[in-house]
Amino acid sequence: MPSIPKWMGDTMETVFSSFLHPVTVTETVYLHPKLKKIRFEGDLSRARFTAGNIVQFRVSDKDYRHYTPLLFDADSGICEILFYLHGKGPGSQWADALQAGDTLRLRGPGGHLQHQQHNKYHFFFGDETSLGLFHCLKQSIEEHQQEYLCLLELENDYSTWPSLSGVNADVVGRTASAPASEAIRWINLFLDMDNVFWHTWQQAAFYLAGNAQSIQAFRKALRAKGVTTRQIHTQPYWAEGKKGL
Secondary structure (H helix, E strand, C coil): CCCCCHHHHHHHHHHCHHHEEEEEEEEEEEEECCEEEEEEEECCCCCCCCCCCEEEEECCCCCEEEECCCEEECCCCEEEEEEECCCCCHHHHHHHHCCCCCEEEEEEEECCCCCCCCCCEEEEEECHHHHHHHHHHHHHHHHCCCEEEEEEEECHHHCCHHHHCCCCCEEEECCCCCCCHHHHHHHHHHHHHCHHHHHHHCCCEEEEEEEHHHHHHHHHHHHHCCCCHHHEEEEEEECCCCCCC
16 A cells, blocks of 8 residues: 555544454564564454455554464464565564564454465465465465465575475575566476376466566466466565555
């Protein structure tokens, strides 16, 4: 969401007060200097969460940001989120500054992306910003005794992040001038090596998250290989040159 005037943010919080849940930061852990896990606790009994949903926080007077919890337990009143501290905007600065005892208001959950429980196979594609989403989906998928594959395009310095977040993933590099090019090459390699693999996974639910340009390129490649539009579910978190999605 782009920046809005402070008065409009104040009005929104008044109008949508029934969707706001007071929470307190009870734990913060730096899994990496740029990857921070934060636990929020409060009365979430009115919340209805499905794996893949997003929540929203007001990170400054004028800015809101959406995040996908890696854990949301309404009965226990616990929400956990992985924050990628890229240092390039108010959301990153806000998350880095949060510490135990801070109180704030969580809005949601909501959003269109969620675990497609009727599918046996699930394929994830994303980047550093997608780890919380994929961890949450993975937990639900495993509870339903289903299967998943995860492919991440990451900066070289972050290649260990999937294991830090508890997600099994293949990792490819990111090329700014050609979004998702390495990931598309990965898919093509599997097609060349094992058509039986693709015959099975072509029917999967595909979850594409992270960089908007990478999502667009990877989606186009999947469509060219016979994956239908209804199988593809997207959640862009950022785009080059844009502030706040």
